[in-house]
Amino acid sequence: MRIVLQTQNPVAIASPDHIMPWGTRRDSSRNPRFVQKLARLNLSQGELLKVLDLGCSGGGFVRDAIDEGWLGVGLEGSDFSQKHRRAEWATIPDNLFTCDVTKPFTLFEEWPEGIRKGLQFDIITSWELIEHIAEPDLPELANNVRQHLSSSGVWLMSVSPNEEVINGVALHQTVRKRDWWISKFRSLGFIHHDSLIRYFNTQFIRGPKFGAPGSFHLALLATGKSAPITPKLSVKARILDAWHGSKMQRLLQMVILGKTL
Numbered sequence: 001m002r003i004v005l006q007t008q009n010p011v012a013i014a015s016p017d018h019i020m021p022w023g024t025r026r027d028s029s030r031n032p033r034f035v036q037k038l039a040r041l042n043l044s045q046g047e048l049l050k051v052l053d054l055g056c057s058g059g060g061f062v063r064d065a066i067d068e069g070w071l072g073v074g075l076e077g078s079d080f081s082q083k084h085r086r087a088e089w090a091t092i093p094d095n096l097f098t099c100d101v102t103k104p105f106t107l108f109e110e111w112p113e114g115i116r117k118g119l120q121f122d123i124i125t126s127w128e129l130i131e132h133i134a135e136p137d138l139p140e141l142a143n144n145v146r147q148h149l150s151s152s153g154v155w156l157m158s159v160s161p162n163e164e165v166i167n168g169v170a171l172h173q174t175v176r177k178r179d180w181w182i183s184k185f186r187s188l189g190f191i192h193h194d195s196l197i198r199y200f201n202t203q204f205i206r207g208p209k210f211g212a213p214g215s216f217h218l219a220l221l222a223t224g225k226s227a228p229i230t231p232k233l234s235v236k237a238r239i240l241d242a243w244h245g246s247k248m249q250r251l252l253q254m255v256i257l258g259k260t261l
Contacts, residue, residue, distance in 0.1 A: 002094065003073055004108040004116065009100035012077030017132055020169040021080040028058025028087035029127060031210060033203045033244050035064050040231050041199075043122040043154060052107070052121040052148060055129030058087030059096045061205050066092060073107060073119070075099045101129075101144055102137035120150040126157035127206035128215065130181070134173040142188040146222065154228070155190065155220040158206040162214050178216050190220035199230035201241040209245035 012018050043049060049070040053062050056074025058081055065072030074096045076082070081089045082098055089096055099105050107119040124145055133141055145155050159181055164171045176184075182192045196219035206212045221227060233241075243249055 002110050003097075003119070004110045005075075005097045005099060005105060006108065007099050007103065007105035009103040009105070011079050011098050012100035012102070015077050015100070015132070016169050016171050016173070018078040018080075020166055020171065021078050022166050022171060023128065024057050024076060024078040024080050025084075025086070026057075027211070028060035029205045029210065030060035030064050031203060031205050031245075032064065033240070034200065034205055035068055037200055037203055038123065039068065041228055043152065043228060045152075049123070050119065050121040050150070052119075052124045054101050054124065054126045054145075055132070056096060057081065058089070059092060060088060061125070061127070062095055063088040063092055066095060073097070073121075075101055075105075077101065102133060102141050104140070105144060107148060119148060120153070121148055122150050122153050124149055124153065124155045125205065126155070127204070128158055128160055128212055130157055131160045131172040131174055131176075138174070138184065139188060142185070142190065146189065149222065151222075152225065152228065153221075154196065155218075156196070156204075157218050157220075158204055158212055158215045159218060160212055160215045178218075181218060185218070185220055186223075189223050191223055191225075193219045193221060193227040195219075195227050195230055199233070201233060201238065203241050203244060 017024060051065040051070055051072045053074045056062055056076050059074045062072040062074040072095055076098055077100055079098045081087060108116045109119055110116050149155060160172060161175060161177055163175055185192065197217050202209055204217055207215055207217060
């Protein structure tokens with residue numbers, strides 16, 4: 001089986017992030033603790049977990065999903081990493097695609113017999129993507145997510161409420177507070193569930209601990225769908241969550257491993 005992307009807009013040519021590649025030339029974010037927590041949610045109900053990362057940048061999270069034995073796919077609006085075979089674009093090119101996610105697209109499974117089956121995902125993620133989307137383009141993005149989200153699937157994202165201007169180019173197109181986003185997504189047919197944010201307990205691919213100061217997280221399900229039952233967090237798990245990504249842990253990494261903060 002191979003993955004096929006169908007789109008008439010293979011690059012987000014009008015996006016400031018394509019005009020001024022910034023995150024896509026620098027980031028390939030990953031967090032093994034998030035992957036562990038995602039596995040415990042059992043969103044696929046025992047079947048192969050399918051993961052779609054929108055705005056995948058260097059593809060680090062998609063790489064980890066594949067290494068976990070899941071089906072992982074990443075879409076990126078800029079072709080910078082693809083052209084330069086940067087990060088995981090050099091290792092999993094069959095799972096990473098360029099695509100303007102604010103225009104219609106469809107992902108398929110294609111089998112040797114020529115059979116094509118539309119792909120739906122148990123988890124769709126958008127790490128520091130949504131604020132890069134202009135407000136008029138949000139409905140089409142939401143439609144694309146709805147088309148590719150399984151009936152019990154979750155759309156999980158980090159959102160920055162901060163302006164970001166690089167070399168005179170405003171990269172963040174929709175800069176709004178958390179309540180605005182929750183209301184906006186409700187109007188687009190998605191309901192935020194705080195129980196899932198509490199379960200991940202600061203452990204995401206991006207967020208205040210992981211390269212996105214001041215950001216917050218949303219966990220969206222289609223209107224009328226119930227959030228999955230989250231495993232109870234033990235005291236040990238809470239301690240590990242507090243430690244992983246903390247300033248003290250990063251300081252020790254800097255001292256012992258020579259990594260920078």
